Amino acid sequence: MSPALVLPLALALAAPALAAQDVDKVNGSITVEAGQEAGDLSTVNGSIKIGAGARTGKAETVNGSISVAENVTAGGLETVNGSIRVSGKGKLSSGLETVNGGIFVDRGGDVRGDIETVNGAIGLVDTDLSGGITTVNGDVTVGVDSHVKGGIHYTKPSQSWFSFNQRDPKVIIGPNAVVDGPLVFERKVELYVHSSAKTGPITGASAVRFDGATPPGQ
Template identity: 55%
Template sequence: MKRFPLPLLLALVLPCAPAFANESISKVNGSIHATSGQAYGDLETVNGGITVDEDTETADIQTVNGGIKIGDRARTRGISTVNGSIRVGQKVEIDGDLETVNGSIFTDRGTRIDGSMETVNGGIGLVETRLSKGIETVNGDITVGIGSVVEGGIHVNKPNFSLSLGPGRKPRVIVGPNAAVNGPLQFDREVTLYVHRSAHIGPVTGATPVPFDTDAAPND
């Protein structure tokens, strides 16, 4: 039997092999689906949503017109969209910022984020989440839910009408049971601020905290 040299065999086999782990995906039109248990580089599209399954690792995730969904126990870097929401499952590790303009952000139990959260026209909600670099919004409601810890504070900016699409309503800011905001809470516009009696917050500028001791904040 004739034997082929190893380099020749590799040259014949590798072009037909599956894509290497950590490969980036970039599109203009179309959604992206990162499958469970795999490792990827950057995931980028313009017109389409991005879904990352549980137990998946990626680099940066970015779209313009589409939502982003991150499964349980995934590991990612920064996540951003313009017109879409960001949904993060349980026990996710994110090494970067979460940003959207016209969309909301929600993170579930056990998630750790080494970065900040920012929206313009979208609400922000955390449940048992640790965030290292603060929250910023213009028109969005904020709920620092039960057991969550936010380092770096909260900043609600004055509306810029060239960017802001929301009506002239007051945002609701809630710091829930056993939650903490370890940093200044600065409000450059009128808001309604509710703080649970078991929560801890830093100094407040521009609002008067309203204490509550029920499971949920009062309805306005």
């Protein structure tokens, strides 16, 4: 190799890779295209969409939903008024949180944190959750082959939260699902546990066992 090329090549190899750029808005949606990289994503009034195979930092919005396509690697996802949906094989290095919005993680999901909501439903299918699930009024389905390592906790609703949901929440632990740690219910729920599922100790509710694909009456 020519000596004139040695120094530029050495400098290029030693230079650190450029950090992925953050995206910060107040009004407007954010889209990360398939296969792209980005830093943290933040908006106030707008949705966030992350395309298939993309890599990002955490994503946060106030009034908007967060949609994650297949095979995405991202940080935590958080919204106040909006849903969170993670498609297959999503890998999230932190937890998921909403106030008024559902959370769904599809097959192959790997969430390294907790899932928290106040009024939204939570659904997992073949998903590993390293933390636990905390909610007040939302239904919870720990679906087929899912593993929740941190237990489930329903906190007692204050009087102001009762208006959001007049019926008792339904909690379903599906076929071959595992919930390590305690299941603690500070309010009345309907709890259904599949005969093939495994759970930690249950406090505040009585489990109804079922054998089919869905609980009785579903």
